[in-house]
Amino acid sequence: MKITHIDQTSAKEIRTIMEAAFAKIAESTGVHIALGRISYDPRGFTAKTTGVVGASKADAQRQSFEKDCYKVGLKSSDFGREIMISGTKMAITGVNTRAYRFPVSVTEVSTKKKFKISRTMVKAALAA
Numbered sequence: 001m002k003i004t005h006i007d008q009t010s011a012k013e014i015r016t017i018m019e020a021a022f023a024k025i026a027e028s029t030g031v032h033i034a035l036g037r038i039s040y041d042p043r044g045f046t047a048k049t050t051g052v053v054g055a056s057k058a059d060a061q062r063q064s065f066e067k068d069c070y071k072v073g074l075k076s077s078d079f080g081r082e083i084m085i086s087g088t089k090m091a092i093t094g095v096n097t098r099a100y101r102f103p104v105s106v107t108e109v110s111t112k113k114k115f116k117i118s119r120t121m122v123k124a125a126l127a128a
Contacts, residue, residue, distance in 0.1 A: 083125035
């Protein structure tokens, strides 16, 4: 398939192809590459990539969480901890110290859907 312009559909196809290529790289070199956000216009795209040596994506997320969790008032032991938010079971999966309003990433346990929430929501859920 040859791509003549970039739109949402072709960006998704490019992501799939890149993730497959990154998996092969990880298999052969031990460097795990995570593909972040892809921004595009009809002429081209940019993508953020992050490489981690000798660790899986989950290990890299945990290490990143442990490095930054104290900045948002969490403990390293809170990674993966399940909390209830609005009657839904969520697991704490990350922090983004540059996101002032919603610095904590959580994943809904049943659907694996990802959300960003505030520090106060996490603190209230941890206290409950």
